[in-house]
Amino acid sequence: MDEITFAVLGTGGIGRRALEVSQHKDALTPVAACDRHGVAVDFDGLDVDELLAATEGNIDNEVATDGGSGGTTAAEGGVKQHGQQRGVVASSQARPSADPIQEIIDRGDGIDAVLLALPNYEHDFIPRTADRFVDGDYAGVLVDVLKRSRVISMLDDRSEDFEEAGITFICGAGATPGLLTGAAALAAQSFVEVTDVDIHWGVGLKSGYEDNRGTVREDIAHLPGYDIETARDLSEAEIESIIDDHDGVIEFEDMEHADDVLLERAGVCDAEDVTVGGILDVRNDEKPTTTTVRVTGRTFDGETATNTFELGDETSMEANVNGPALGYLETGVRRNRAGEYGVFGPVDLLPGF
């Protein structure tokens, strides 16, 4: 494939790892990265090593809002500031900006794809960010790694806007839904009817809570008694306390995960036939359980069977999010160049069912 230029919005755990993984992809050139404090743009390609080294430990894990509609931030943690500058601005390639996202939109002509590695504590934060790209006449690919079912319909509501703008929006392109829903869609090909999709993940946080605050906070929102609003309002001490209560190992059942919606909209099965759960071990490298996708269905010749996809326990959450995200990004660019616009789930980019 021809060279692809891309930008990363957000330089937290996912954004940083996406930049790092892209170093291994010949087809991909990262040309812009931003957080709320600043922006780095270089159409010859960012020096990713410098940017990551300079901002190491300088991650902005603050609960994000776009400040546009009275949203407030409740986290007291804010930016981990080890350098002289806050967030990405610690890199010599970056400079402070009052509106970093707008600066990237304004340079959109040279950017084939944008990875939205933004926190998602307000359901509509990513959809509203997409609106800004539409308003800014961006025509290209937007990719997110979101997990929440209800955001998909917010994006679908914008489908016509994306089509008019020439935007190909790939949603949920990380590990799950992205990789695992993709595996489910492929596994479904043996069947004429899928009766059950069971996705069970294990994540060991190699880098611990410190570098994955956003992910942990969002996962806590899936626990009984919490939702996205209450999780957003938790202090870091409260989060630590929840982790302590679970001895560092938090188990999730029947999560509201976009896998169900994405499989249903692609016609693979009903959303209610999809079950997503998992175990998060915040304190250990090792996965507490093997990440497994089981797809059960009926074949045309009347048999019932289960096809299975398993990730090796040594693959980190970061590897399983960022490889697929960039893989789907490449596919999105191909679709975009062929003139296909609108909202696509990972499953839509796989063989039809």
Place this chain on the structure above:
Amino acid sequence: MDEITFAVLGTGGIGRRALEVSQHKDALTPVAACDRHGVAVDFDGLDVDELLAATEGNIDNEVATDGGSGGTTAAEGGVKQHGQQRGVVASSQARPSADPIQEIIDRGDGIDAVLLALPNYEHDFIPRTADRFVDGDYAGVLVDVLKRSRVISMLDDRSEDFEEAGITFICGAGATPGLLTGAAALAAQSFVEVTDVDIHWGVGLKSGYEDNRGTVREDIAHLPGYDIETARDLSEAEIESIIDDHDGVIEFEDMEHADDVLLERAGVCDAEDVTVGGILDVRNDEKPTTTTVRVTGRTFDGETATNTFELGDETSMEANVNGPALGYLETGVRRNRAGEYGVFGPVDLLPGF
């Protein structure tokens, strides 16, 4: 997706099952089917039940040649003729034809996709059939389920012709390479470098040798001491004798299977890092081993791991060939409608690596 009309060339095991499986796919309407004896065309949709019932046991398993370049047929078996008419002509929807494939080409304007379920004893039979579609000004999708590595390059040689004609050719879209190579490409997404792809299949021939002569003959060509030419020249008695020598269970190692070429051309790994083997049990329904894809690689964070994809033992070879073949066919039509022409492997239709 909008409705898709498709034709099947060949009404042997694969062609018949493709028609049957398509009955479960709302988006697909079979409008034409042919074998060497005749052709059935109905743009309102073939009556698949009638066609399959009328031609049951009437399968043309003759070794195919197109008679165009002095090719000869060595099989003495020929058509199993239970009805009054040979092959597909036993259906009330079909009529005899001196050149059934040409009749389908001539009606190509109404056919979005053509599944080439033709035997492949001459390496260039499918490529030469594709040439006929180019010469006949067909603009649409051609799909094959071939397995031989060397045919891919023959198709690649025609890539420019396909592009000029507006043809999207999807090659190797069956169980393997199709489904299993697709699974390998998806499993590869966790890694930045894939070091080893091991594909090991088990096939129990539910319907026995009688209804799968083409498949068994082609598999025998993979055994040590045989190649495609010697396998083509085997009498049915000789094939039965080979099967007897193996007590019905034939094991294959290091097969020349297109999986290697297709993964390499998509950039996933080197062809030499791909191993394909399997066990065929001609006499039992049950699979002699579980079909498994193992993809080993290195993650961006330095770990080595193996991701695994397993097919449920109850899924028949027929289910695993025809579901994916039709799934890739649908994707091919989508690519074609977006103006993407040329030669695509299954992996090319999955997220980029």
